[in-house]
Amino acid sequence: MNKAVVINAELCNGCGICELVCALSTTGQWHPSLSRIKILADGQENLYLPLTCIHCINPPCATACLMNVIKKEPETGLTIRDKTSCIGCRACEINCPFGACVYDYIEEIVVNCDLCRGNPACVQHCPTGALNFMEIEEMMGRRREKTAHEQVIKGMKA
Amino acid sequence: MYGYAGRLLEVDLSRNRISIRELAPEFARKHIGGIGFNAAVLYEELPAGIDPLSEDNMLVFGVGTMVGTPFPTAARTEVSAKSPMTGQFGTSNSGAFFGTQLKGSGFDALIIKGKAERPVYIYVDNGKAEILDASFLWGKDAWEAIDLLKSKHYGVEVALIGQAGENLVRFASIENGYYDGWGRTGLGAVMGSKRLKAVAVRGTQATKPYDVKGLLEISKECQELIKSSPFYIPFTKYGTMNAAVPYGRFGAMGTYNFSRGPLPDWEERAGRQVVEKYSSRHVACQSCIIACGHWVEVKEGKYSGLKIKDLEITPVASFGANLGLNMDAVIKATELCQRFGIDLVSAGSVIAFAVELLKKGIISREDIGYDLDWGDDEAVFQLLQDIVEKKGIGKILAEGTKRAADHFKGADKYAVHIKGLEIPMIDPRGRWSTWTLGMLTNIRGGDHLRCRNPIENLRYNENKHGYLKERFGFTEKAYDQLDMPADLKARAIDLENDTVDIAVMSRWAEDLINLFNSMGICIRPPVMHKIGPTVLARAYTVLTGMEITAEELMRAAERIWNLMKLFNIREGEEPGEIKFPRRFYEEKAGGEKLDEEKIQNVLEKYYEVRGWEMNTGKPKRETLERLGIYP
Amino acid sequence: MRIAVIGNGAAGNEAAETIRKYDKDAEIIMFSQEDYPEYSPCALPDYIAGWIPRMRLFLKEHKDYEDKQIRTEFGSRVNEINIEKREVVVAGKAVSYDKLIIATGSKVFVPPVKGADLPGNFVLKSVSDVDSILDHRPKKVAVIGAGNIGVEIAAALKLQGCQVALVEVAERVMPKIFDHKPSLLIRKMLESRGIEICTGETVREVKGASRVEGIASDKRAIACDTVIWATGFRPNVELAQKSGIGIGESGGIRVNTRLETDQPGVYACGDCTESLDILTGKSVFTPLWANAKRQAQVAALNCIGRAVEYEGSFSTVIEEIYGTVCISLGLTGETLGQSNVRVLEKEDKQLYYKLLIVDDRIAGLQAIGRCSGIGAVAALIKNKTSLCEVQRVFQNKALILKNPWYLGAVKYILEYMNEML
Amino acid sequence: MSVKVLFIDYRKCVGCATCEMICSLVNEGVCTPSLSRIRVVRNEKNNYSVPITCAFCDKPPCAGVCPVTAIVKNRETGAVEVRNDLCIGCRQCVQACPFGHMSFDVSKGVAFKCDLCGGDPECVKFCWTKAIQFIPLDMALDSKRRTVAERFLEESGVI
Incomplete structure (x- = not known):
């Protein structure tokens, strides 16, 4: 798939819709703490930073997993879990440097985002455009284009 | 497979079916790539006698072999189909970045068959292709459609038609991005007849060379070779506009529908110095070290604010010389043609033809609906739009000069075309050379771009050697450096008398250009001048790992040329068709009248050199056997 | 190329799978003393506690090895490695290799205490250990050693209704993992569930005539029918040692940062090795699952010619106590x-x-x-x-x-x- | 010897992207822009082309975000290097790089970036427009200053 949720935190206003739709679509429960995407907030600066599983290619969570339930799906590149075998030991949680693993206290297992199998609900419902779902090539290309544009604009001023 | 993407994509629009063909190494070696693939596919698979604008026609995009490597100027893609202009082999070549993306998406060629029920476009992304609805694009001009496609599919390169192609104007072009295009032979009309608005491609797959170090070395070597050409510096600076003054002086520039000779104010109006007036930036195609393209800004006058990539000799000749527009208007004309998706050459030529018919009283102002005159940009653009929309007389003119001439009694005298394809410039009356014979022998008709003496000298315009020879005009050193088999070189160039045998050189030049077009290399003079088959054979070997000699490469190029010739003969090409426009034999403009008999002599000499039958030009049996073609 | 892997634990399996992931053609052959497919020893306490069924202990089935084209020679012990001939000798026959990965893991260290060989003494390391503990039907258990395994097994057995005493030689529970204060918190949690905790005591003897009847420490006697030794692990290096592979100060196989031993073509990873601590840079023996798997990845990649360096071991212990x-x-x-x-x-x-x-x-x-x-x-x-x-x-x-x-x-x-x- | 830097003057760039092909060829043995450490952004509508490569920041944000310290600044050469073996493929560096330079190899699953070809960048040798140069830092700064000064003089009508 080579697609990823690209987060532009500058646009996030912390509304939390992504958390709600994620929890609802993945667990059927309207409870943000079950959401696979989290908004971290720094109360002072008015900063809201959405955070979700990045689907690392060689994920540290998989290395840490005591039951080898975390696998990379070759066709899609997703980091997926065999939920029936998870014993909820939470070793993946400490080993994820991003803190993107989520403990589902109802099922007593650890879960992560699976990009809704290719059509992430959080992105669809994000009202500000902070969340985008795009190909990695596109993400890189857009960044470069922004830089190029800025350089040219600066070049004109200089 | 090293060097090649290794697969050909076939899209059948009638059946809505996409299939992939594996590229067999023997096929690749035999036909090299680019135009070679196109010729082989069309010759083998296209039935004779079909209507070019019917669903039976096929459109092939063949990416040159070296495309997708750092080899200098390797950027070119050939598009071919049965031409709606000539009814024979239609083909056109363009650079920019489309080929790199198509090859990067995993295909060496794209073969389009059939006809869609409603407007569609093809989206190719890394080995996968989709036929998608194009109703949001239909009716849009090329630039708008590209914008829409690029915003929908990130990072695509687009080949598409404008309104001209949609409306089946016979000389519609396929546009290659905003500013480039496969202009000649009406391929846009073929695409339009298939209801195919665009092909958007995107790919990140790598071209894997056989010998990495070798490829790096040969790329560097060829960069240096090209740079060592005396044409290099002028071409990096002025691009094709270098030719504006010599052509103008020689009378090789077609002026006012080829009715007048050199224009007195031409050098001042359209000499290469105009590049400096309009442009300060250059634009390159993929891997090119010449960057002959200019970014042009019109800073004053009624077209002020117009910015495009332009100032090629072709629009300057077509609209500046042939129609008498001023340079601002020429730039505007280029923009319009790019947006409408119409061949600059044919459009300019058809309109010039109409102007002359009006002047000669063959058609009247009422036929057109407004005043039309040389240099009247607004009227010219109005007529251009009428042609694109097929309104009024535009409907007739949209069929091309040859077909339009049949409409008006007495118009044939003023119709400037070869085999139905209009002529951009290189009036043979002004300058007879290898190029001009190449216009006659050109498979697609109508232009000089398939035959160019690898070392052509634009300093001289001497016709003292009659039709069989032209002046060589280079030093012995240049002769020695020319990459040609020794015996052939000795036959083609007579150093003592400083002459070039036009027939022999034509054959070599055509094969060489065919080789360039199959390998995806540009035929700009600095490249033609320095890059020969020997170095290309090395490049082919390091890229593909297939050991090949210069001789085998040239034979492949010859094979491709013969395949195209056989295609034409199958489509009913008559020996009598192969002639210049009537007025070239009858009027003196640009230089002396042409001598039909002498031309026939050169032609026959050429046929002999090619191994074709005298008079008819059909490839002889032994020629075909030598080339491994078994029709 | 034939790569032999000795050991079917976390490291052995991760090594084999990593090789397969990057090299479709390499021949992989795995040796294991046990005949089970890979299982997770970390989940054994969960099984004892009754949280998961026995089948969920297993991470693979025998056919998974076939699917990945990994040849298995399970159920017999590798007797010898002939480094010069590049052969391993197993059940009397020699198998040649191009590269060898030793992942023999660790074993439980049981102190030389009188009566420790009586029936009713157990360790907890493998599935068969658990099977025999459960077959024994323990009622009153003394767990010796309050490291993470000791604590887990004590908590698990308590949940199963056993009477449990946890004896630790150091002054607090999980002495190597937690400092005084957190250790005390953990102790409170355990005690609140009724586990008897005796710290600062050394077990002197296991009592009993034909089977375990109790233990005697330097401070007291505890009556019990089962003794479980959780007195720590030692690297399993016998095979390596007798084959002439160098052993480090901490008792594990000595390896460089590419996890190569001092013998050509022989790599080692997992609990049988010693590694450098990522923080102190000192040689340590860190028998942790995640470290073992990471080491296995590094060893495997180096084995197939990709130069990768091991960043060092990092201690992460996570325990869920009630x-x-x-x-x-x-x-x-x-x-x-x-x-x-x-x-x-x-x-x-x-x-x-x-x-x-x-x-x-x-x-x-x-x-x-x-x-x-x-x-x-x-x-x-x-x-x-x-x-x-x-x-x-x-x-x-x-x-x-x-x-x-x-x-x-x-x-x-x-x-x-x-x-x- | 002073530190040499890649000095890019996009005004000279004509967008031929030979550098991309060369870079991927030298570093990966194949030709494709997607594996090139230098990328040319072409804007056809406004006609600029800007080659983008690593700025070799002193405090590289890509290294800062790397959760596994796979990206390190080599203090000796000034290069910022990715350690493939440590990279977990999380692509955070791609997003963190303010220049959009950091690239990601989807098939291998690792980030990659310019390493100056170990001190002798190949793209420079093939850049015929001299848009990419490898020159001492002070020279680069001088050149920048000169451009600014010339523009200033031009605008104020001195020259």
């Missing part, structure tokens, strides 16, 4: 000693944590309770990120936008950073 998560990361206060260590401790109803800071870097963290965001702290420890740098990120809006996960760590270090200001 639903409460206890985590220890990096070094403890005891290992660090007293000098130059800043200690930050905080406790409220939901969370206790202790942060050890040396030279402006976090060296260790122990936390009990709701430990959200601790992965970010783990990354800071492992990467030796200075808190100065963290602060720089926090104070720069542009940087924090790019590093949102730093916010996850903030609640643990905010106070320290405020002090610095």
Whole structure:
């Protein structure tokens, strides 16, 4: 798939819709703490930073997993879990440097985002455009284009 | 497979079916790539006698072999189909970045068959292709459609038609991005007849060379070779506009529908110095070290604010010389043609033809609906739009000069075309050379771009050697450096008398250009001048790992040329068709009248050199056997 | 190329799978003393506690090896490695190899105590150990050693209705993993469930005539029908040692950063090796699952010619004791000693944590309770990120936008950073 | 010897992207822009082309965000290097790089970036427009200053 949720935190206003739709679509429960995407907030600066599983290619969570339930799906590149075998030991949680693993206290297992199998609900419902779902090539290309544009604009001023 | 993407994509629009063909190494070696693939596919698979604008026609995009490597100027893609202009082999070549993306998406060629029920476009992304609805694009001009496609599919390169192609104007072009295009032979009309608005491609797959170090070395070597050409510096600076003054002086520039000779104010109006007036930036195609393209800004006058990539000799000749527009208007004309998706050459030529018919009283102002005159940009653009929309007389003119001439009694005298394809410039009356014979022998008709003496000298315009020879005009050193088999070189160039045998050189030049077009290399003079088959054979070997000699490469190029010739003969090409426009034999403009008999002599000499039958030009049996073609 | 892997544990399997992932053609052959497919020893206490069925212990089936084209020679012990001939001798026959990966793991160390060989003495390392413990139907159990395994098995057996005593030679439970305060919290949790905890006691004898009837420590006698020794692991290096492969100071196979032993073509990974600690740089024996798997990846990649270096072992212990998560990361206060260590401790109803800071870097963290965001702290420890740098990120809006996960760590270090200001 | 830097003057760039092909060829043995450490952004509508490569920041944000310290600044050469073996493929560096330089190899799953070809960048040798140069830092700064000064003089009508 080579697609990823690209987060532009500058646009996030912390509304939390992504958390709600994620929890609802993945667990059927309207409870943000079950959401696979989290908004971290720094109360002072008015900063809201959405955070979700990045689907690392060689994920540290998989290395840490005591039951080898975390696998990379070759066709899609997703980091997926065999939920029936998870014993909820939470070793993946400490080993994820991003803190993107989520403990589902109802099922007593650890879960992560699976990009809704290719059509992430959080992105669809994000009202500000902070969340985008795009190909990695596109993400890189857009960044470069922004830089190029800025350089040219600066070049004109200089 | 090293060097090649290794697969050909076939899209059948009638059946809505996409299939992939594996590229067999023997096929690749035999036909090299680019135009070679196109010729082989069309010759083998296209039935004779079909209507070019019917669903039976096929459109092939063949990416040159070296495309997708750092080899200098390797950027070119050939598009071919049965031409709606000539009814024979239609083909056109363009650079920019489309080929790199198509090859990067995993295909060496794209073969389009059939006809869609409603407007569609093809989206190719890394080995996968989709036929998608194009109703949001239909009716849009090329630039708008590209914008829409690029915003929908990130990072695509687009080949598409404008309104001209949609409306089946016979000389519609396929546009290659905003500013480039496969202009000649009406391929846009073929695409339009298939209801195919665009092909958007995107790919990140790598071209894997056989010998990495070798490829790096040969790329560097060829960069240096090209740079060592005396044409290099002028071409990096002025691009094709270098030719504006010599052509103008020689009378090789077609002026006012080829009715007048050199224009007195031409050098001042359209000499290469105009590049400096309009442009300060250059634009390159993929891997090119010449960057002959200019970014042009019109800073004053009624077209002020117009910015495009332009100032090629072709629009300057077509609209500046042939129609008498001023340079601002020429730039505007280029923009319009790019947006409408119409061949600059044919459009300019058809309109010039109409102007002359009006002047000669063959058609009247009422036929057109407004005043039309040389240099009247607004009227010219109005007529251009009428042609694109097929309104009024535009409907007739949209069929091309040859077909339009049949409409008006007495118009044939003023119709400037070869085999139905209009002529951009290189009036043979002004300058007879290898190029001009190449216009006659050109498979697609109508232009000089398939035959160019690898070392052509634009300093001289001497016709003292009659039709069989032209002046060589280079030093012995240049002769020695020319990459040609020794015996052939000795036959083609007579150093003592400083002459070039036009027939022999034509054959070599055509094969060489065919080789360039199959390998995806540009035929700009600095490249033609320095890059020969020997170095290309090395490049082919390091890229593909297939050991090949210069001789085998040239034979492949010859094979491709013969395949195209056989295609034409199958489509009913008559020996009598192969002639210049009537007025070239009858009027003196640009230089002396042409001598039909002498031309026939050169032609026959050429046929002999090619191994074709005298008079008819059909490839002889032994020629075909030598080339491994078994029709 | 034929690659032989000795051992069917976490390291052995990860090594075989990594090779297969990057090299479709390599011939892989695995040897194992046990005949089980791969299982997770870490889940054994969960099985004893009755949380998971026996079949879920297994991470693979025999056919999974076939699917990945891994040849297996299970059920017999490798007797010898002939390094010169590049052969391993198993069940009398020699099998040649091009590259060898030793992943023989570790074994439980049982101190030489009288009566430790009586029926009713057990260790907990393999599935067969658990099967025999359960077959024995324990009622009154003495668990010797209060490390993480000891604590887990004690808690699991308690859940199964056994009467459990936990005997530890050191002064507190989990002495190598937790410092005094958190250890006390854990002790309280265990005691509240009725586990008897005896610290600072050395077991002198296992009593009983034909079977276990009790134990005697230097302080008391405890009646029991089962003794489980959880007195720590030792690397399983006998085979390596007798084949002439070098052994390090801590008792594990000595390897370089590419996990090559001192013998050509022989790699070692997992619990049988000693590795460098990512924080101290000293040779250590860290028998942890995640380290073993990472080492296996590195060994496997080097084996197939990809130069990869092992970054070092990092201690992460996570225990769930009756639903409460206890985590220890990096070094403890005891290992660090007293000098130059800043200690930050905080406790409220939901969370206790202790942060050890040396030279402006976090060296260790122990936390009990709701430990959200601790992965970010783990990354800071492992990467030796200075808190100065963290602060720089926090104070720069542009940087924090790019590093949102730093916010996850903030609640643990905010106070320290405020002090610095 | 002073530190040499890649000095890019996009005004000279014509967008031929030979550098991309060369870079991927030298570093990966294949030709494709997607594996190139230098990328040319072409804007056809406004006609600029800007080659983008690593700025070799002193405090590289890509290294800052790397959760596994796979990106390190080599203090000796000034290069910022990715350690493939440590990279977990999380692509955070791609997002963190303010220049959009950091690239990601989807098939291998690792980030990659310019390493100056170990001190002798190949793209420079093939850049015929001299848009990419490898020159000492002070020379680069001088050149920048000169451009600014010339523009200033031009605008104020001195020259």
